[in-house]
Every structure is written in C-alpha cells, then in structure tokens.
Amino acid sequence: MLIAGIDEVGRGCLAGPVVTCAIVFKDDFFDERIKDSKKLSKKMREKLYPYILENAVSYGIGVVCPIIIDKINILNAVKQAMHLSLSRLNCSYDKLIVDAVALNNIHKNYIHPFKADDNYIQVSAASIIAKVYRDKLMEHLAAIYPYYKWEKNAGYGTKEHIDALKEYGITEVHRKSFCRKFL
Numbered sequence: 001m002l003i004a005g006i007d008e009v010g011r012g013c014l015a016g017p018v019v020t021c022a023i024v025f026k027d028d029f030f031d032e033r034i035k036d037s038k039k040l041s042k043k044m045r046e047k048l049y050p051y052i053l054e055n056a057v058s059y060g061i062g063v064v065c066p067i068i069i070d071k072i073n074i075l076n077a078v079k080q081a082m083h084l085s086l087s088r089l090n091c092s093y094d095k096l097i098v099d100a101v102a103l104n105n106i107h108k109n110y111i112h113p114f115k116a117d118d119n120y121i122q123v124s125a126a127s128i129i130a131k132v133y134r135d136k137l138m139e140h141l142a143a144i145y146p147y148y149k150w151e152k153n154a155g156y157g158t159k160e161h162i163d164a165l166k167e168y169g170i171t172e173v174h175r176k177s178f179c180r181k182f183l
Helices: 042-055 066-072 074-087 123-146 159-168 176-182
Strands: 005-010 018-025 056-062 095-098 109-111
Touching: 005 074, 005 123, 018 066, 018 074, 018 123, 042 066, 042 123, 056 074, 056 123, 066 074, 066 176, 159 176
Parallel strands: 005 095, 095 109
Antiparallel strands: 005 018, 018 056
C-alpha cells in the first residue's frame, strides 16, 4: 500500500510563498531521523533532504505566491498549494495523510489529523522537503532584498524583519494582508 503525505511551510510568514510537499514512499520505508521539520536543526534538515528524495517513490512541490495569498487568504492558498503538490506526483497512491487541513475533491481514502507531522513519516518527510525548499527560496530572495534578513528569518515576523518593514516598507514579495498591522 502506497501512502502519500502532505505538509506545508510558511503559513504564518509575512513574506514569501506558502510551500507544500506531497511525498510517497514504499510501505516499508522508515528512518527514525525523519521527524517534523520544526524539531530538526537546519543542518539535519539539509542532510536529510537528498536522502528523502532518493528514497521517495515520488514527490511534488506546490508553491503559492503572496499575491494569491492576499487574494484568496492563507488557508485557501495552503489548500491550493497542497492540490498542486498532489498533482505533481507521478505515481498512484492508496491513501493520503494531510497535516491538519481538510481538502476538497479528494477521491482517495484520506485523513487529516492534527500533528500528523509527528506521527506519520510521509508527513514528516514532506515537512522537511517543503521547509528546505522554501528556506533556499527565501535565501535567494534575501540577496535581492537584503534589509529584511530573510536568510535568517525565512520571512517570519521577527523583530528585525518588522523593523525593516517600518523603515523600508513592503516589497512585492510581502503578503500585504499580513504586513499592514506593522506599518
């Protein structure tokens, strides 16, 4: 039985996209090092990233930009990104496990428990892939917009990011609906 897992990263950020990953492993795949990305160091996530991809039957990434997030709201953007990542899987799967988000139009057996990233390796691995992917994207954007320190804060609302918002304003990479309260 092939199980697909999905998780998202960047939901609460002030800048950058929301990113999801859907991933499928063979049913006997297990590695105790694979945990929710928030419980791993950056170094460990980056070490596990290629290992996870090498062992995946298939994976897909979904990215929804700040403009769309502002238009349809963050929850709908997460759902859109999750559907995108699922559509990019190049294999069939028997069951889907989504971390805490109920999706529409899923015609497979699926569950969406809270803390799925703590209990299902597929969802834990998806969280790692999405996190590393998004962090690299934010590091690239930090080179273009250095004042906001996205290479350190990944677009989250840290004090230095909020201070930079107040001094330099909103960029096209910011989620305007999230940032207005800081200006």
